[in-house]
Amino acid sequence: MKNFKPILGISLLLVAGLCVIAADHIDAPAVTGGTSDITDFYAFQAENPDNVVFVANVQGLLSPANTGNASFDENLMIEFNIDTNGDAVEDLVIQAVPKNKKMFFFGPFKPEQTGLVSTVEPKNFGGSSNVKITPFGSEAIVYTSDLGMKFFAGPRDDPFFFDFGRFVQILTPGDDDGDGQEEGAFNDPGMDTFAGTNVLSVVVEVPKSMIGGSGSVNTWVETKRKQ
Incomplete structure (x- = not known):
């Protein structure tokens, strides 16, 4: 069992069929420039209308010269929280944990506890997926699971215009x-x-049937450090 505690969270409302964005560049001094700094969170309907896409970007303002040396923090978990009944408490989570140049994904599953502390337990590993982290400058590596979920992790151009x-x-x-x-x-x-700068991005595409059916959920993302 591994416990993770929060560093930073961003919340927003996802309405099926619409793209919604939360961004937090520069203005979080406690984490700016660190591996836990969330720059953006995007949630939108996928090209397949039966799916929803969640995107979390971390480690913003990476120059092209520095992006090749940037890496996901192996002591950090990125957790997508999904509230399916509108009570602002996560009913499901999708967890992303980097290790040995791969990103391991767990979920969506109902967490045993909600709030500040999250747990990755061995029993959840049986349903996990992983994808090789795409190296800077390489073609995107995308993994599709037997359940129809898609996963990506790696550097990308910062998409947020401000x-x-x-x-x-x-x-x-x-x-x-x-x-x-x-x-x-x-x-x-x-x-x-932010033109010309990069982020490290984690992308999950999930069928709506796995997160309540309609795709209309409250969702937020957190970075949590291993304790």
Whole structure:
């Protein structure tokens, strides 16, 4: 039995058929620059309308020069929490644990305990899947399980578009940068602050039938460190 405790969590509501996003770049000083730093969480309907995709990105602002040396922390678990009945408590979890250049996935399964501490137990290993972590610059390695789940882990271009400089200007009282744009508004088009940087990404595609049926769930992601 292995216990993991939380480092950072991001929550959002998933509505079937829509893409929803939560992002947390730069503004979490306790974890920024660390292996547990979650930059984005995406949840959306897959190309197959019977499936849902969950994407968790960590270790943001990686330059191309540094991405090849970046790796998932083997003392860290990425946990997708799924609430199927709207009570804001996880009914199911999907856990991703890196080891020896592979990402091992467990779930979805009902956790024996909810909240701050998560457990990976040997009995859950029987239903596990794993995929080789895609090296930087290589074609994506995707594993499809017998149950119809798909898995990926590896570096990817940071997909989140955000004009961080303009955001700071908007928050600065009395700032006037002389750009002719109405104060308090973003530029159109804005500047993609994170262009050219990479993240380490974990992607799970799961049939809706395995997470309550409809695909309409509350979902959040956490990074948890081995205790």
